[in-house]
Amino acid sequence: MIVRFCITLQSSNFLYLSKQPLHPAVAKFLSYIQLEKRYSDHTAVAYEQDLRQFFDYLQTQYDGVPELTAIGHLHIRSWLASLMAEKQQARTVNRKISALKSFFKYTVRQGWVKQTPMVKVAAPKISRRLPGFIDEKGMQAVEDNKSLRRGQEETPIFADDLEGDTHRLIFELLYNTGIRLSELINLQERNVDTGNLTIKVLGKGNKERIIPVSRELLQQVQDYNARKRRELEQPEGVVLLVHPKSGRKLYPKYVYNMVRGYLTEHQITTITRKSPHVLRHTFATHLTNAGADINAIKELLGHSSLAATQVYTHNTIEKLKNVFKQAHPKA
Template sequence: MIVRFCNNFTIINFLYLSKQPTHPVAVRFLAYIALEKRYSAHTVAAYGQDLYQFFEYLQAQYDGIPELSAISHLHIRSWLAALMAEQQQARTVNRKISALKSFFKYTVRQGLVLQTPMVKVTAPKISRRLPGFIDEKGMQAVEDNRSMRRGQEDLPIFADDLEGQTHRLIFELLYHTGIRLSELINLQERHVDAANLTIKVLGKGNKERIIPISRELLQQVQAYSARKRKELEELAAGVLIVNHRNGRKLYSKYVYNVVNGYLSEHQITTITRKSPHVLRHTFATHLTNNGADINAIKELLGHSSLAATQVYTHNTIEKLKDVFKQAHPKA
């Protein structure tokens, strides 16, 4: 499967060998979620792989892929059991179930089947892991541009050049706004509203949301924009943050390496996972710990349901437990 982009539309070309048992309706479904539902390229690719594996399993187990109307919950349960036997993680299995649910809903809407077989399929439970976050001391070190590595406390984290300014703005935007990695990469200069101190973000499913920013962050954005124009000969049209070497749009691995590298090198945090998403968790956790309304946090994060946001209340409870243990004489 090849996913490529043209004029901001995802155009999918599925190049399968003849022996690969992918159903043609699956190809139409993936085109539908990419072009009409505007799912991310990552989700489309993941769903495509899940559907390919499902139909490959049917081909192998039943000597051919049954008609869509003949596929029952028993076929699906059999496949899921095989995945669990391979010790697939529950989270991965649930994503595959999500792919099948979306696919069969599509077939019902298209009139290809009368009822989705997924109504009798139950997803395995996932033990919810509390999201890791950086404490306020660590983020203050980033704000103050000072290392937390022992013996190097007087050394700056970010250099005073275009590379350092680019990397610092990546941190500032991720922490001050809680945006996702993909949202950061796709930020446009026109999305920054200097008059109202806001930025416009296009989230999952092209859902738009407005996030307030501080005047200090706005000044950083403006200073960075002026400097990149001065020092780079070519710039990706309209893109806010660009590669400091060639002026091109950033890619995910670049941002991941930047965040992971600085957090590790300067010992900003002791948590194991040091991805850009940790800064999103940190944004939400710090807001929660300082009394922000959970519905407001939900809107800032762009969550579709409150359930996804409520995980941050658990971090607050853990903090309260620590305070209780330290302060209460009977704890």
């Protein structure tokens, strides 16, 4: 039987309301990852979309959704083949496989099926892409507040007003701490510990981590807090960063567009992907290039496994290769 399940996800950024019927097992699984596993709103929405797509495929291709115990690896392979035929990227397909793996593990734990069909499903290989990052010259321009645009080297990147201070602090926090965009906009004033020179961040899976910061950055935070209270009538008092006009909590699109705009306009970097996440990559890459311990970088980034952090060592190897080619007489 198909039931109507309504999943409401509230965050500072959106209200997501699903109106289409869901398989009851999927509905219970989504409730489980939200209420018990405390997955992020973004992950819950992605899982619902992927599982809905899979069961819609079964409904269409097999004249009705089979019983859970009857769903096998051939059903799943057939769906994945259809996705690949639609030119879906391997990374996207792997995300959908991950959603199915989590779902069927849940059904096994609930005793609804004896074995997950995912054991016979192989994920497509993904060509590892090295994360783009900003070089030291580009980040020094941000620190010095001087544009790299040709002929306008003395032009300030950030204006001397509340908006400019907000944007500059966003850049400084992203680069100096390596935090994610979601972690940045949810950062609270009370998370800043001026005594211990640290910032507490709430990351994925509600995991907290402590990141050391410089006195200069903390002074910038204090100056920003004073200015926003002085120039805004009622700034939101919990979060650290607020919209320079409304005083409300920032939203992801605002930060994304702002960072992309500055990186492009002032020619801070030539890489194609210009986003807040590039500053996280830059943080990790610069630490790696400077000889920082890979396990320490893992903790600072909040990665759950070392494999996710090791990609930055490849950037260092590529840099060494370039140095070798340019400097060694036998290269």
